[in-house]
Amino acid sequence: MTNPSESVIIVVVSRALARLIQLFGIYVIIHGHYSPGGGFQGGALLAAGVLLLRMTEGGRASQSEVSTEAAIPLAAVGALIFAGAGLVTLAFGGHYMDYGAVPVPGVEEPVVRYYGILLVEFGIGLAVMTALVAIFDDMVAPDPYGNAVDAAGDRAGTPPKL
Amino acid sequence: MSLVQDVLAVFLIVSGLLIMLVGSLGILRLPDFFTRSHAASKVDTTGIIFLLAGLAVHEGLTQAMGKLLIAIAFIMVANPVAIHALARAAWNHGERPWANGKSQRKETR
Numbered sequence: 001m002t003n004p005s006e007s008v009i010i011v012v013v014s015r016a017l018a019r020l021i022q023l024f025g026i027y028v029i030i031h032g033h034y035s036p037g038g039g040f041q042g043g044a045l046l047a048a049g050v051l052l053l054r055m056t057e058g059g060r061a062s063q064s065e066v067s068t069e070a071a072i073p074l075a076a077v078g079a080l081i082f083a084g085a086g087l088v089t090l091a092f093g094g095h096y097m098d099y100g101a102v103p104v105p106g107v108e109e110p111v112v113r114y115y116g117i118l119l120v121e122f123g124i125g126l127a128v129m130t131a132l133v134a135i136f137d138d139m140v141a142p143d144p145y146g147n148a149v150d151a152a153g154d155r156a157g158t159p160p161k162l
Numbered sequence: 163m164s165l166v167q168d169v170l171a172v173f174l175i176v177s178g179l180l181i182m183l184v185g186s187l188g189i190l191r192l193p194d195f196f197t198r199s200h201a202a203s204k205v206d207t208t209g210i211i212f213l214l215a216g217l218a219v220h221e222g223l224t225q226a227m228g229k230l231l232i233a234i235a236f237i238m239v240a241n242p243v244a245i246h247a248l249a250r251a252a253w254n255h256g257e258r259p260w261a262n263g264k265s266q267r268k269e270t271r
């Protein structure tokens with residue numbers, strides 16, 4: 001599963017499409033206030049772009065996007081952004097995720113709410129994207145108990161054992 | 163909304179639905195993996211392109227029409243490649259086209 005595809009068609013088209021899918025994912029996250037979408041859907045699209053590359057170019061080629069080791073820590077950072085943005089408003093005396101309570105000098109309250117929601121959407125997107133990549137990497141990794149390891153199933157990111 | 167626009171939109175949508183009907187019959191009726199995926203790819207590609215083109219004509223010159231055209235371009239590229247990947251994987255794992263009234267599947271291991 002983590003080996004590159006031998007077909008030039010599949011590799012070239014998936015390289016181009018992965019970027020388009022990720023661009024659309026960013027659009028969905030940023031535009032989530034006004035239109036259908038938001039952090040979860042955009043994060044799933046970003047993860048789809050990475051996983052497309054993982055499946056077609058092999059597990060090693062897309063390590064620079066989200067590496068197998070960094071996936072779980074980045075998911076934790078995303079969840080921290082999500083929860084932390086809500087807790088900051090508590091510190092200023094508002095309700096949980098009541099962004100209007102945060103006093104930013106020279107900025108109107110609706111604008112603060114706008115950027116607060118955007119920050120939370122970004123955190124959700126990061127958490128969902130990296131968590132889905134982590135789930136995929138875990139599924140294609142060999143069984144840690146040593147049962148039924150496929151010949152091509154060595155863990156993404158590590159060199160093949162000869 | 164002019165009459166020409168309406169007629170063209172209905173024509174495109176009905177064409178798309180007919181292609182989808184034929185493709186669905188093909189998935190049910192054809193004998194093996196390759197012929198079935200051939201039928202399924204017609205539904206996924208041509209049928210949806212016609213349907214979305216009909217919706218774009220119905221929409222007129224708006225932002226939604228632009229989004230529909232982008233979706234059509236994406237489907238035109240993505241779907242044939244996806245079916246190619248499926249058929250290629252099946253071939254590499256020993257599936258062979260149906261011939262002489264029976265499966266020609268190779269046992270690989």
